[in-house]
Amino acid sequence: MTVDAVEEPFRTQLTVRLRDGHTLLGVGLPTPCTFTSSNGVDILWMGPDEFLVLAEPGRQAELEAALTPDCDAVVDVSAQRNVYRLSGSPDPRANCPNDVALKRRESAAEVLAHGCSIDLKVLPPGSCVQTILARTGIVLMVREDGFTVLVRQSFSDYFKAWLADASLEYVP
Incomplete structure (x- = not known):
């Protein structure tokens, strides 16, 4: 048995606060302790009204602009x-x-x-x-x-x- 570990550098990571809603970026919201994937993004459940959006590198501005109108807060945490x-x-x-x-x-x-x-x-x-x-x-x-x-x-x-x-x- 071997295990491969590959770093995925510079991934886009956005913390999103959303009290009301059922989708982000056209992707259904995950239930507690799950994530959903579609349209090139992963959406992770982080808390009752907190989600983490993961995407390929360089999509911060595009996704932040798309998320901001529908969300309570959007913060770029890609360097975190x-x-x-x-x-x-x-x-x-x-x-x-x-x-x-x-x-x-x-x-x-x-x-x-x-x-x-x-x-x-x-x-x-x-x-x-x-x-x-x-x-x-x-x-x-x-x-x-x-x-x-x-x-x-x-x-x-x-x-x-x-x-x-x-x-x-x-x-x-």
């Missing part, structure tokens, strides 16, 4: 967190089921379990939680084939060092 995508590769010698995406996610969950108290193997894709990973506050998104981890920029070097250490036992 670094974004990492984690996915695993199952051991080819293991007797794996045919569901490759699930096995990829389980491999990454095994590494994250070294520092996270949440049972990541039971969270379905589309889940989004704020938790502690190795004494660092993170936002964790569960995807079909792995995880997206948002970590504060000031903890990014620590997170990468911790991840390398937690992965050592899986290096052949």
